[in-house]
Amino acid sequence: MDFKLTDEQELLRSGLTKFLATRYDLETSRAAAKIGKGWQPDIWRAFAEELGILGAALPEEYGGIGGGPVEMMLIAEALGHALVVEPYVDTAVVAAGLIERAGGPVAAELLEQIAAGSAIVTLAATEATSGDNWRDGRTVAERDGDEWVLTGSKIVSTATPLADRVLVTARTSGEPGDTSGISLFLVDVASETTGLTRHDYRTVDDRRASDLELDHVRVPASALLGDEGAAWASLARARDEGAAAVCAEAVGAMRKVLGDTVEYCKQRQQFGQPIGSFQVLQHRMVDMYMEVEQAAAAALLAVLKLDADEDTRARAVSAAKATVGRAAQFVGQQAVQLHGGMGMTEELAIGHYFKRLTALQFEFGSTDHHVTRYARLTTA
Numbered sequence: 001m002d003f004k005l006t007d008e009q010e011l012l013r014s015g016l017t018k019f020l021a022t023r024y025d026l027e028t029s030r031a032a033a034k035i036g037k038g039w040q041p042d043i044w045r046a047f048a049e050e051l052g053i054l055g056a057a058l059p060e061e062y063g064g065i066g067g068g069p070v071e072m073m074l075i076a077e078a079l080g081h082a083l084v085v086e087p088y089v090d091t092a093v094v095a096a097g098l099i100e101r102a103g104g105p106v107a108a109e110l111l112e113q114i115a116a117g118s119a120i121v122t123l124a125a126t127e128a129t130s131g132d133n134w135r136d137g138r139t140v141a142e143r144d145g146d147e148w149v150l151t152g153s154k155i156v157s158t159a160t161p162l163a164d165r166v167l168v169t170a171r172t173s174g175e176p177g178d179t180s181g182i183s184l185f186l187v188d189v190a191s192e193t194t195g196l197t198r199h200d201y202r203t204v205d206d207r208r209a210s211d212l213e214l215d216h217v218r219v220p221a222s223a224l225l226g227d228e229g230a231a232w233a234s235l236a237r238a239r240d241e242g243a244a245a246v247c248a249e250a251v252g253a254m255r256k257v258l259g260d261t262v263e264y265c266k267q268r269q270q271f272g273q274p275i276g277s278f279q280v281l282q283h284r285m286v287d288m289y290m291e292v293e294q295a296a297a298a299a300l301l302a303v304l305k306l307d308a309d310e311d312t313r314a315r316a317v318s319a320a321k322a323t324v325g326r327a328a329q330f331v332g333q334q335a336v337q338l339h340g341g342m343g344m345t346e347e348l349a350i351g352h353y354f355k356r357l358t359a360l361q362f363e364f365g366s367t368d369h370h371v372t373r374y375a376r377l378t379t380a
Contacts, residue, residue, distance in 0.1 A: 003300065005070070012067075013074045016051055020082040026349055029085055033206035039086050039162055047086065048117025054092045055115030058100065062108065063115035072241075073248040073303040080252030083352060085207055087120060087159035089245045094238050095121040098167055098184060101234045102226035106186065110165075121186075122163045124154035124212055125235065129176075132369040134169060134235055136177055139214065141170035141185060148224060150185060150217045158363075160210035161200040164190045168214070172229050184231040186223045193217060205359040206352070236310070240317040243364035244306055247299035247317075247324040250360045254292045254331045257353045261285065261335045281338065288331050295320075295327035311377060318374040324360075325367030332357040 005013070024043065032040050048054045056071045058064025065071075072093055079088055096114050099107045099121065113119035130136035139152025150170050160166050166189050174181025189198060189210075197213040226234065262285055268275045275281055302320035305313050332354040336344055344351045361367050 003304075005074075009070060009074060012053075012056065012071060013078060016053060016075060016078045017081075019046070019051060020078060020084070024082050024084060026083060026352070029083065030206060030346075030352065033085050033202070033208075037162075038202070038208040043084075044086050044120075045117050047088070048115065052115075053088070054117055055111075057092070058096060058111055058115055062100075062111035064111075069241075069244070069303045069306040072245055073300070076245045076248035077252035077255075080249030080356075081256045083253065083256075083349070083356060087122065087162060089242060089249065090122045090159040091120050091163075093245045094123050094242045095167055097241050098123065098234055098238050099225065101237070102184065102231075104225070106222055107225060110186075119165070120159065120163045121165050121167060122157060122159045123167045123169075123238070124157035124160065124210075125167075125169045126156055127153060128155050132365045133177075134239065135179055135182060135232060137169055137171065137182075138176055139168065139170045141172050141183060143172075144218075146221050147218045148185060148221065150187070150214045150219065152214050154212040154214075156209050157212060158203075158207060158209045160189060160198070160212070161208040164188070166212070167225070168212075169231065169235065174229070179232040181229045182232045182235065183228050184225045184235070185219055186225055187214075187217065187219055203359060205355040207359070233310075237306075237313075239364055240302075240313055241306060243317050243321050243370075244299065244302045246360050246363045247295070247302060247320045250324050250328050250357060251292065251296045251299050253353050253357055253360075254295060254327060257331055257335045257350060257357070258285070258288050258292055260350055260353075261288070261338050264339055275338075284334055284338065288334050291327035291330050295324045298323040315374060315377045318365075318370040318377065321365060321370040322367055322374060325370070328357040328361055329367075 052065055053075050055064030056067045056075060060066045076089060091114060096111060099110050110119060110121060114121060125134045127137045129138055141148045141150045150168060166187050168185045168187050170183055170185055171181050172183045195215040195217040199211045201209060203209050265275050265281060298320040302316045305316035335350055336354050339350050342348050
């Protein structure tokens with residue numbers, strides 16, 4: 001594949017990489033994740049005001065820079081390399097994409113706020129009964145005069161504890177499993193909302209997530225984004241965009257893990273010589289390198305196919321997610337083993353990266369889910 005970045009894309013990548021290397025400290029980030037707010041608001045503001053990455057893939061009319069999937073990939077990979085916990089994929093990729101496609105005055109205002117770093121919006125689509133299939137959700141929305149009434153529950157809504165508003169999927173017609181009848185609603189989670197119960201928690205990879213209970217939650221008619229019952233096509237694309245973004249993030253994390261492991265094996269002495277001189281360990285690190293490069297190629301193809309037709313996009317994304325999921329598991333496990341018992345300690349970065357690489361295998365569809373989807377799409 002002949003692929004080359006433009007000068008502007010090279011500047012975006014180098015500027016973000018330099019910023020993260022000088023101003024994003026892993027120890028500070030972990031402290032914020034474990035005992036603080038869960039993130040660093042000043043870093044988020046810098047993403048918007050100094051780097052402009054929150055609007056990198058948004059049109060200029062909303063305060064963005066008019067980029068696209070490649071810009072998203074470059075940003076996600078750099079954030080993965082630095083193990084950034086701030087919710088770029090949740091807000092600037094998934095939520096922003098849904099809002100932009102919905103259109104309307106509410107959407108325009110929200111996109112401007114996202115690009116400016118003044119609003120965090122997340123998506124709540126997964127339910128205990130739906131698993132990887134968002135269209136199987138049982139949350140419902142019923143019209144009552146000038147309002148909508150939402151009833152149901154959502155689980156593992158990532159970054160929602162940090163959010164101002166959340167996009168909630170709800171069925172306004174049809175039955176679970178139908179692609180028609182699914183609508184998207186904007187719900188305020190930053191203030192007290194009658195009937196809304198939120199259980200926040202920290203995930204294994206030091207992110208924040210929420211489970212939501214909606215007991216006849218009333219929202220105004222303007223909370224409906226896009227056409228009633230027609231959200232599925234946009235949701236399916238958002239899911240693929242999110243999957244492609246976390247694939248790029250995983251590639252960045254794996255490159256960091258591989259580099260750290262090679263360096264450690266050069267320094268660690270055993271029997272009077274570096275363990276990296278042992279051929280069996282050299283072979284293992286070569287295997288890690290091959291997995292990373294295969295994952296990077298698959299992630300790039302998925303990103304380049306995001307604007308293709310639905311089936312082509314889905315095949316490329318599922319192939320990438322399956323490939324990256326396998327690579328993330330292999331690279332993470334081998335890195336921990338080569339570091340010995342220290343690999344899982346809080347003191348070494350490798351343990352934190354291992355946890356993130358493990359969690360990434362299940363975001364926007366598990367590895368098994370995407371293997372199954374790819375098989376279905378290629379045999380139909």
